[in-house]
Amino acid sequence: DGGITQSPKYLFRKEGQNVTLSCEQNLNHDAMYWYRQDPGQGLRLIYYSQIVNDFQKGDIAEGYSVSREKKESFPLTVTSAQKNPTAFYLCASSMGAGARSDTQYFGPGTRLTVL
Amino acid sequence: AQSVAQPEDQVNVAEGNPLTVKCTYSVSGNPYLFWYVQYPNRGLQFLLKYITGDNLVKGSYGFEAEFNKSQTSFHLKKPSALVSDSALYFCAVRDIDKIIFGKGTRLHILP
Numbered sequence: 001d002g003g004i005t006q007s008p009k010y011l012f013r014k015e016g017q018n019v020t021l022s023c024e025q026n027l028n029h030d031a032m033y034w035y036r037q038d039p040g041q042g043l044r045l046i047y048y049s050q051i052v053n054d055f056q057k058g059d060i061a062e063g064y065s066v067s068r069e070k071k072e073s074f075p076l077t078v079t080s081a082q083k084n085p086t087a088f089y090l091c092a093s094s095m096g097a098g099a100r101s102d103t104q105y106f107g108p109g110t111r112l113t114v115l
Numbered sequence: 116a117q118s119v120a121q122p123e124d125q126v127n128v129a130e131g132n133p134l135t136v137k138c139t140y141s142v143s144g145n146p147y148l149f150w151y152v153q154y155p156n157r158g159l160q161f162l163l164k165y166i167t168g169d170n171l172v173k174g175s176y177g178f179e180a181e182f183n184k185s186q187t188s189f190h191l192k193k194p195s196a197l198v199s200d201s202a203l204y205f206c207a208v209r210d211i212d213k214i215i216f217g218k219g220t221r222l223h224i225l226p
Binding site for chain 2: 004006031033040041042043045048050056058088090092102103104105106107108109111
């Protein structure tokens with residue numbers, strides 16, 4: 001899991017609440033990514049950021065929001081608009097899109113459960 | 116658009132036997148291909164990648180992958196499986212500024 005930390009490891013949310021998942025990296029990477037993992041569906045990209053103060057929607061951005069105010073941090077907020085948020089959330093980082101062979105490195109994940 | 120396919124949801128191999136986890140790709144231009152492994156309730160770990168050059172790529176934990184351009188495949192292999200190799204394996208391909216992952220193959224190594 002390298003120099004990428006995610007917190008908390010487990011998170012429980014009541015319906016209608018917003019929650020924020022933390023992702024921090026000390027690898028001096030420019031790019032950061034958020035994925036959602038559901039059983040049998042692999043990884044789906046939620047949001048990604050190639051540089052501070054800029055980010056792009058992935059394949060399933062609805063009901064989520066992000067910010068990238070610092071290079072080291074890329075928090076993900078799961079809003080009440082996300083109808084089925086129970087999943088395993090993975091954060092990743094990489095040096096950046098300048099090299100097409102760019103490798104992503106992953107954090108340990110946060111398991112979110114809606115009660 | 117770039118994509119990868121992992122045709123097997125699950126692969127069972129006896130300990131000590133060689134293992135293969137299959138991946139095929141569809142890309143425009145030169146492919147940049149990756150293999151990752153995920154143990155239960157953990158993040159993904161990078162195993163190896165193909166950029167250019169030798170078709171046989173060696174990676175972590177004794178794994179290797181063979182790039183085959185004519186068959187558009189990038190199969191993951193290991194000569195002798197260990198029980199500890201049991202995990203979920205993902206093939207992936209680079210697409211401009213992000214990586215596209217396959218759906219994963221669960222590998223069971225039977226003692």
